[in-house]
Amino acid sequence: xxxxxxxxxxxxxxxxxxxxxxxxxxxxxxxxxxxxxxxxxxxxxxxxxxxxxxxxxxxxxxxxxxxxxxxxxxxxxxxxxxxxxxxxxxxxxxxxxxxxxxxxxxxxxxxxxxxxxxxxxxxxxxxxxxxxxxxxxxxxxxxxxxxxxxxxxxxxxxxxxxxxxxxxxxxxxxxxxxxxxxxxxxxxxxxxxxxxxxxxxxxxxxxxxxxxxxxxxxxxxxxxxxxxxxxxxxxxxxxxxxxxxxxxxxxxxxxxxxxxxxxxxxxxxxxxxxxxxxxxxxxxxxxxxxxxxxxxxxxxxxxxxxxxxxxxxxxxxxxxxxxxxxxxxxxxxxxxxxxxxxxxxxxxxxxxxxxxxxxxxxxxxxxxxxxxxxxxxxxxxxxxxxxxxxxxxxxxxxxxxxx
Amino acid sequence: xxxxxxxxxxxxxxxxxxxxxxxxxxxxxxxxxxxxxxxxxxxxxxxxxxxxxxxxxxxxxxxxxxxxxxxxxxxxx
Numbered sequence: 001x002x003x004x005x006x007x008x009x010x011x012x013x014x015x016x017x018x019x020x021x022x023x024x025x026x027x028x029x030x031x032x033x034x035x036x037x038x039x040x041x042x043x044x045x046x047x048x049x050x051x052x053x054x055x056x057x058x059x060x061x062x063x064x065x066x067x068x069x070x071x072x073x074x075x076x077x078x079x080x081x082x083x084x085x086x087x088x089x090x091x092x093x094x095x096x097x098x099x100x101x102x103x104x105x106x107x108x109x110x111x112x113x114x115x116x117x118x119x120x121x122x123x124x125x126x127x128x129x130x131x132x133x134x135x136x137x138x139x140x141x142x143x144x145x146x147x148x149x150x151x152x153x154x155x156x157x158x159x160x161x162x163x164x165x166x167x168x169x170x171x172x173x174x175x176x177x178x179x180x181x182x183x184x185x186x187x188x189x190x191x192x193x194x195x196x197x198x199x200x201x202x203x204x205x206x207x208x209x210x211x212x213x214x215x216x217x218x219x220x221x222x223x224x225x226x227x228x229x230x231x232x233x234x235x236x237x238x239x240x241x242x243x244x245x246x247x248x249x250x251x252x253x254x255x256x257x258x259x260x261x262x263x264x265x266x267x268x269x270x271x272x273x274x275x276x277x278x279x280x281x282x283x284x285x286x287x288x289x290x291x292x293x294x295x296x297x298x299x300x301x302x303x304x305x306x307x308x309x310x311x312x313x314x315x316x317x318x319x320x321x322x323x324x325x326x327x328x329x330x331x332x333x334x335x336x337x338x339x340x341x342x343x344x345x346x347x348x349x350x351x352x353x354x355x356x357x358x359x360x361x362x363x364x365x366x367x368x369x370x371x372x373x374x375x376x377x378x379x380x381x382x383x384x385x386x387x388x389x390x391x392x393x394x395x396x397x398x399x400x401x402x403x
Numbered sequence: 404x405x406x407x408x409x410x411x412x413x414x415x416x417x418x419x420x421x422x423x424x425x426x427x428x429x430x431x432x433x434x435x436x437x438x439x440x441x442x443x444x445x446x447x448x449x450x451x452x453x454x455x456x457x458x459x460x461x462x463x464x465x466x467x468x469x470x471x472x473x474x475x476x477x478x479x480x
Contacts, residue, residue, distance in 0.1 A: 016448060102445050104471035106415050168423070176424035178431075181408035186441060193470035239446045244418060251419055252426070252454050306417040315417075318445060318471075322417050391458075393426050400431045 022238020027264030031271025042136035051335030088228025093314035096236035098200030119305025120329015130294025134242035147356035152295035159299020288353030
């Protein structure tokens with residue numbers, strides 16, 4: 001009995017989870033989140049509001065910017081559903097990282113900081129141009145049956161390819177340093193991390209305590225916080241890096257993450273359809289060039305940065321300082337987008353195009369079939385790419401420094 | 404005969420560099436060499452061993468996790 005409990009504890013609390021399990025759970029939870037809280041699991045809209053709040057703080061008049069009305073900018077991070085959900089995600093990711101003894105301050109080189117900022121800004125701008133990131137315009141967007149998410153996904157696929165070319169360029173790639181074992185001193189690898197799981201449990205108690213001690217907090221905000229916690233916990237435990245879904249498929253034919261995402265979306269689609277049928281309004285946005293171009297920029301940006309909007313969230317909680325800068329870049333990029341939105345971006349790239357819902361245009365069954373075929377296409381592409389055996393790591397063109 | 408053994412210290416490098424560097428270095432190494440890879444990007448815990456094996460190299464022992472530090476021992480056949 002004790003042994004069994006110990007082994008479950010090890011598997012659930014200490015170790016990483018199987019990625020597909022984590023992603024399918026995320027699919028189910030985000031479907032339920034949509035049905036109960038009434039909004040799509042998304043994060044970058046909130047990042048945009050942070051940028052807006054900062055500008056307001058330094059005295060900028062925000063009234064001319066119509067983009068902020070589209071994303072319903074008001075209140076504070078503590079009074080917005082997305083706000084408390086994002087805070088919940090940080091808490092969940094941090095506690096998951098502590099449980100697994102994965103927390104460590106990792107200090108990046110100046111070059112990687114630059115990379116993180118540039119990539120983060122491009123991705124932040126692109127994602128808001130398309131009205132959502134790998135969540136609202138992909139993982140939680142495709143199950144909303146909005147056509148714009150297809151454009152975004154295609155843009156992202158090509159964008160990640162370009163992103164890899166940039167990432168592997170001699171300047172960013174750098175040179176791995178190979179050392180003879182006899183001349184290497186790793187230092188003491190046995191870092192003192194046994195305390196981390198205890199801090200994790202303590203954090204969990206504090207988190208629960210905060211929620212329970214606030215009777216004035218509306219129920220939907222509490223629910224959003226708990227969902228956010230579960231999202232953050234799962235993306236850290238499953239190491240769910242949406243960036244790697246496309247990047248690693250291009251790079252070395254790795255299909256694990258993309259296939260997991262397809263499963264997650266397929267399951268989620270059934271839930272969202274049921275809730276849409278019962279009256280929860282689906283999130284449908286302009287199926288215009290903004291989604292395609294936004295996806296392209298997003299794809300380029302996330303690969304340069306090394307992580308997307310959810311990727312930086314859990315990695316920053318693991319102590320990867322690199323990803324704090326990716327997050328900062330995201331907020332800057334999203335802010336630039338809302339500042340230029342009224343200067344022709346909306347008028348030419350979004351406004352003339354329809355908000356196209358597959359359900360409204362074709363009915364439920366065809367919408368299911370079409371979305372199913374789209375997901376199947378992604379899955380098949382992954383298999384074909386892997387079977388081709390192609391890799392973008394060209395050994396002959398790269399140098400290794402031997403010491 | 405002295406065993407050819409090398410260390411590739413990738414601690415601090417974010418994705419995708421641990422996979423890229425590992426494959427690149429293994430391609431350069433002489434046949435029979437052992438490579439010890441150190442990393443601390445959590446995603447590498449699965450991606451590095453899986454990609455190394457897929458590329459035809461041999462994991463000498465299961466991936467090790469020492470707190471946040473990851474250690475892989477790979478042989479080039």
